[in-house]
Amino acid sequence: MDSGTHLVIGFGLAGLAYIDPIVASNPAVATAVLVGTVVGSQAPDFDTLLRFKSNASYIKNHRGLSHSLPAVVIWTGLITLALMLVFQGLPVGHIALWVFVAVAFHVFTDLFNTYGTQALRPFSHKWVSWNIIHIFDPVIFLSHIVAIFTWSVHLARPQIIFPLLYAFLAVYYVWRSWHHYRLESRLYQQDPQYADGDRYFLIPTFNLQAWQIVKRRSDGHFILGEYRNRRIQWVDEVACAVHPAVEASKLHKNVAAFLYFSSFACAELRSHEWGYEVRWADVRYRHRKQYPFVAVVLLDQELQPIDSYVGWVSETRLGKKLRANT
Template sequence: MDTGTHLVIGLGLAGLAYIDPVVAADPMVSTAVLIGTVAGSQAPDADTLLRLKGNAAYIKNHRGLSHSLPALVLWTALISGILWLVFPALPMWHITMWVFIAVAFHVFTDLFNAYGTQALRPISERWVSWNIIHIFDPVIFSSHVLAIFIWSVHLMRPEILFPILYAFLALYYIWRSWTHYRLESGLRPRDPTYEPGDRYTLIPTVHLHQWQIVKRKQDGSFQLGELRNRKINWIDRVSCAVHPAVEASKAHPNIACFLYFSSYACAELKEHAWGYEVRWADVRYRHRKQYPFVAVLLLDKKLNPIDSYVGWVSDSRLEKKLRMGGA
C-alpha cells in the first residue's frame, strides 16, 4: 500500500487496540500503543532510504529483507524497545503485541498488490504479489479516514467502531480476492484471441471494476489489455528482442537488479551509429501508451557499457538522463 494508507491503518489499529482492556483503561498505555502502531505501520518501508544508494539498490531490495519473516520480529523489538525506554512503567507485553500486529499487517496488505514483497525470506526469495488490491485503494483509505473522524469527534467508542471497520474490511478483502479469482479464471474462455500456451495475469487498478490484463504468449511476447464490465479490450502487443546486446545487458548490475525484481520484463533493442540501446520494461506498468518502469543500458559496438538508468521515467526525460550520443 502507499504511505498514506499505511498511516491511516496505523491510526486505525490504535483505535482497534481499545478492545484490549489494558489499553482502554489507561490513557498512557493507549498513547504508547498509538505511537507504536503508527511507527509499526511505517517501519517496513524504512528501506526507502536505499534510494540514497541509487535506484538499482532500491528496486532490488525494497520490500525485500525489510518485509521478511525475521524483519517482523526485528521491527517489533526495535519499536517496542524504544517505547520501553520512554514509557518504562507500562505493560510492555500488551504494547509489543499491538506493535507486532501493526508491522505484520503492513506486510500482509502489501502482499495483495502487484508490486509484492519477499515476505517468505529466508525460506524463499520469490516475490509474492497476489494482484488483488491496487497500491492505493479508495475503499480502504476512505473507510479508515471516516472511522478516524468519527472517533475524533466522539460519535462512537473505538472498541465498537474499529471492530466494525475491520470486519467490513475483512469482507472487502474476501470479496476482492474472490472477484479476482473468478475474473482471472474466466479470461481464457472469454478471449477470442486465445492460443495454446497463453498465460493470463489480472492486475487491479484504482477503479473497482476495471482491471489490466497481461497475457504472456508462448513465444515470450506479451499482449496487454483491459477488462471493463467483463469485456476484454486488447490495446498493445510487446515483442521481446533477441540479440547479443540483449544477452550482454543481463550481466550489468542495474539490469540484473531489474530482472531480479520483475518477471514481466521485456527487452527492446535500438541500434545507433555508436552502438546499442537496450531497454528493459516491466510491461505490468503501462501509462499513457508508455512503459515508464525501465532499465536501460547503452553499449558500444563491442558491447561495452557506456551508460545506464533504472527506475521510473518517461520517454521525454530518458534522453536527458543518458548519454544518448554514446559519449
C-alpha cells in the same frame, strides 16, 4: 500499499487496540500503543532510504528483507524497546502485541498489490504479489478516514468503531480475492485468440470496476489489454527482442537488479551508429501508452556499457539521464 494508507491503518489499529482492556483503561498505555502502531505501520518501508544509495539497490531490495518474517520480529522488538525507554513502567507484552499487529499487517496488505514483497524470506526469495488490491485503494483509505473522524469527534467508542471497520475490510478483502480469481480464471474463455501455453494476469487499477490484463504468450511476448464491463480490449503488443546485446545487458548491475525484481520484463533493442540501446520494461506498468518502469543500458559496438539508468521515468526525461545521443 502507499504510505498514506499505511499511516491511516496505523491510527486505525490504535483504535482497534481499545478492545484490549489494559489499553482502554490506561491513557499512557493507549498513547504508547498509538505511537507504536503508527511507527510500526511505516517501519517495513524504511528501506526507502536505499534510494540515496542507488536506484538499483532500491529496486532490488525494497519490500525485500525489510518485509521478511525475521524483519517483522526485529521491527517489533526495536519499536517496543524504544517505547519502553520513553514510556517507562508500561506492560511490555501489550505494547509489543499491538506493534507486532501493525508491522505484520503492513506486510500482509502489501502481498495483495502488484509490486509484491519477499515476505517468505528466509525460506524463499520469491516475490509474492497477488495482484488483487491496487496500491491505493479508495475503499480502504476512505473507510479508515471515516472511522478515525468518528472516533475523534466522539460519535462512538473505538471499541465499537474499529472492530466494525476491520470486520468490513476482512469481508472486502475476501470479496476482492474471490472476484479477482473468478475473473482471471475465465479470461482465456473470453479471448478468441487464446492458444495453448498463454497465461493471463489480471492487474488492479484505481477504478474498482476496471482491470489491466497482461497476457504472456507461449513465445514469451506480451499482449496488454483492459478488462471493463466484462469485455476484453487489447491495446498493445510487446515483442521481446533476442540479440547478443540483450544478453550482454543482463550482466549490467542495473538490469540485473531489474530482472531480479520483475518477472514481467521485456527487452526492446534499438541500433545506433555508436552501438545499441537495450531497454527493459516491466509491462505490468503501462501509463499513457508508455512503460515508465525501465532499465536501460547503452552499449558500444563491442557490447561494452556506455551508460545506464533504472527506475521510473517518462520518455522525454529518459534521454536527459543518458549521456549518449539516442
